[in-house]
Amino acid sequence: MVSEYNNPRNRKFYFIIAIIFVIVTLIPMYVLIIIAFAVPSQTVAAYYPPLFPSQFTLSNFIGAFSGYSSILQAAFIKSLITATIVGALAVALGFHASYGLSKMSNRMSALIISVLFFSTMIPSLTIAIPISVSFLKLGLYDSALGLALAQELVVLPMTVFMITGTLQSLPKQLELQARVDGAGFMQSLYTVILPLAKPGIFAAFLLSWMMSWDEFTFAVILSPVHPTLPILIYIDSTARGNILFASAFALLVTIPVIIITLVLSKFIKGNYLTSGVTG
Amino acid sequence: MTAKLELRNVTKAYGKTTVIKNLSLLVEEGEFFVILGPSGTGKSTLLKLIVGIEQPTSGQVLIDGKDVTAMPPNRRNLAMVFQNYALYPNMNVFNNIAFPLKMHHSGNITQKVREVAEKLNISEILGKRVNQISGGQQQRVALARAMVRNPAMFLLDEPLSNLDARVRFSARSELKRLQQDLKQTFVFVTHDQKEAEALGDRVAVLNQGQFQQIAPYKELYEEPATAWVGDFVGDFPMNFVDGKGFRPEWANIGSGPYSIIIDSSESFGDIYYVFGRTESGEHIVLKSPKLLSIGSQLKFSVTRFKEFRDTPQSTVGNV
Numbered sequence: 001m002v003s004e005y006n007n008p009r010n011r012k013f014y015f016i017i018a019i020i021f022v023i024v025t026l027i028p029m030y031v032l033i034i035i036a037f038a039v040p041s042q043t044v045a046a047y048y049p050p051l052f053p054s055q056f057t058l059s060n061f062i063g064a065f066s067g068y069s070s071i072l073q074a075a076f077i078k079s080l081i082t083a084t085i086v087g088a089l090a091v092a093l094g095f096h097a098s099y100g101l102s103k104m105s106n107r108m109s110a111l112i113i114s115v116l117f118f119s120t121m122i123p124s125l126t127i128a129i130p131i132s133v134s135f136l137k138l139g140l141y142d143s144a145l146g147l148a149l150a151q152e153l154v155v156l157p158m159t160v161f162m163i164t165g166t167l168q169s170l171p172k173q174l175e176l177q178a179r180v181d182g183a184g185f186m187q188s189l190y191t192v193i194l195p196l197a198k199p200g201i202f203a204a205f206l207l208s209w210m211m212s213w214d215e216f217t218f219a220v221i222l223s224p225v226h227p228t229l230p231i232l233i234y235i236d237s238t239a240r241g242n243i244l245f246a247s248a249f250a251l252l253v254t255i256p257v258i259i260i261t262l263v264l265s266k267f268i269k270g271n272y273l274t275s276g277v278t279g
Numbered sequence: 280m281t282a283k284l285e286l287r288n289v290t291k292a293y294g295k296t297t298v299i300k301n302l303s304l305l306v307e308e309g310e311f312f313v314i315l316g317p318s319g320t321g322k323s324t325l326l327k328l329i330v331g332i333e334q335p336t337s338g339q340v341l342i343d344g345k346d347v348t349a350m351p352p353n354r355r356n357l358a359m360v361f362q363n364y365a366l367y368p369n370m371n372v373f374n375n376i377a378f379p380l381k382m383h384h385s386g387n388i389t390q391k392v393r394e395v396a397e398k399l400n401i402s403e404i405l406g407k408r409v410n411q412i413s414g415g416q417q418q419r420v421a422l423a424r425a426m427v428r429n430p431a432m433f434l435l436d437e438p439l440s441n442l443d444a445r446v447r448f449s450a451r452s453e454l455k456r457l458q459q460d461l462k463q464t465f466v467f468v469t470h471d472q473k474e475a476e477a478l479g480d481r482v483a484v485l486n487q488g489q490f491q492q493i494a495p496y497k498e499l500y501e502e503p504a505t506a507w508v509g510d511f512v513g514d515f516p517m518n519f520v521d522g523k524g525f526r527p528e529w530a531n532i533g534s535g536p537y538s539i540i541i542d543s544s545e546s547f548g549d550i551y552y553v554f555g556r557t558e559s560g561e562h563i564v565l566k567s568p569k570l571l572s573i574g575s576q577l578k579f580s581v582t583r584f585k586e587f588r589d590t591p592q593s594t595v596g597n598v
Contacts, residue, residue, distance in 0.1 A: 171363070171365065173361045174365050174368075176361075177359065177361060177367075178367075178378075178382075179331075179351070179353050180331075180332070180352050180355075180357060180359045181353075181358075181378055181379040182353045182379050183378075184353050187353075192367060195369040196369055198369075
């Protein structure tokens with residue numbers, strides 16, 4: 001593909017834009033890191049904190065863990081379970097819904113997907129309260145499963161949107177070929193279409209996992225007794241007023257996200273979709 | 280295993296558009312049957328109806344006398360090769376060929392795949408990904424996948440059209456040899472005259488969802504049933520003077536009752552094709568052993584005419 005992307009001048013331009021984008025994204029991260037690792041006199045206790053602190057300490061982490069390690073662990077596990085249920089359920093439901101949508105005319109599927117997004121237009125707070133009442137009756141209140149089901153409201157439209165796009169981009173003949181080659185409807189769905197949709201499915205899983213991981217509104221209302229990590233950090237930095245410990249927590253929160261992104265990223269960059277189908 | 284194919288009054292409509300109009304057809308066992316037609320005339324739709332991916336609006340599809348119209352494609356035991364080969368990109372060559380065997384729970388998969396790969400000369404690439412092999416190899420892999428489970432019939436949708444001219448030529452003769460070897464029924468769809476001529480035991484000319492004529496290619500050329508077929512079949516459309524058709528080979532140049540003014544000429548090996556117009560403006564193609572100058576007058580006589588009931592209309596726009 002000879003395009004303007006390969007023009008050296010344009011490449012320099014894109015490079016500069018990318019650097020600016022990275023800086024904007026990383027500055028908050030940098031601030032978080034120095035608050036977590038530098039001595040307080042150079043960060044939160046200073047009137048004019050230096051951009052590059054010179055004295056470092058692990059006392060924030062030690063303090064955070066020695067005081068709250070069991071709460072932290074519980075919150076971590078709760079977040080992990082919730083996010084994994086959200087991701088798995090979103091992908092399992094989303095794939096089948098998307099397959100149906102991909103068989104419809106573009107106009108029809110676009111209409112249905114925009115209707116799905118209605119649920120995300122309503123503020124979470126508005127739905128969280130009636131949900132909490134129902135969950136109390138159903139015994140789902142304060143449980144990981146209940147929280148995951150509520151978060152699904154926000155996540156599922158996104159997942160369906162993403163996977164539908166992937167399925168629509170698959171060459172139609174592959175499914176027809178599978179049927180002719182002897183695959184039943186379900187077989188062709190799971191042995192041919194599902195593997196081909198992997199990049200979209202992993203991307204959707206990753207995104208819904210991360211959306212759940214730092215979801216706040218549903219979590220604070222539906223699971224306040226045994227909180228998830230974002231809620232715990234919030235309680236620490238505001239109610240307990242210890243921003244130092246909270247920074248240490250916050251940094252820990254990002255580590256699983258980085259790990260899962262690295263693990264799944266190789267599945268997401270699938271450019272093999274149309275190979276073997278010439279013309 | 281080989282099978283007979285029969286279509287009875289098959290019609291296929293999408294909404295208001297009727298793509299296939301009341302077609303009936305009988306393909307004999309072991310026949311290499313070619314469906315020839317301009318693009319957009321329902322050739323591929325017809326294959327999809329036979330294979331069961333599409334359902335006819337009315338009419339029946341019979342395989343070996345058995346009505347399979349309502350049978351899903353996976354139970355018809357047919358093999359199909361799509362124009363773009365539709366190789367599964369997530370599997371390597373071996374698994375592509377093995378896929379139909381796995382779906383049919385057949386035994387000895389490894390042995391069967393190796394045998395068919397050997398026959399088609401693709402044993403070396405069995406471990407490769409399908410995007411690592413050439414177009415010609417992809418076509419063989421698609422054929423191997425079709426052959427591997429010994430289907431009742433082969434349906435091929437322009438399988439040669441994505442190949443380079445040179446590979447296409449050898450693939451064509453190979454395909455013919457393969458069919459004679461397997462003695463199986465092939466239904467082959469194409470818009471390419473040369474392929475129809477080289478491959479087909481019989482050729483069905485399809486236009487706007489209807490068969491114009493079903494005959495060996497030579498007969499289509501010599502004895503077209505309609506002016507449309509005369510116009511469509513052949514390297515050049517049939518010539519018409521006074522509403523009667525003739526081929527360039529049926530004319531003698533030099534003297535005669537007809538004459539044209541020469542517009543252009545093209546060399547084809549050791550002869551020339553001469554393009555010109557009569558006084559009344561009809562386009563004529565003639566053969567000449569030597570180069571003739573443009574703008575000059577050429578007299579000719581015609582040894583034989585073909586008369587049609589329908590009026591000639593140009594197919595050039597459709598091709």
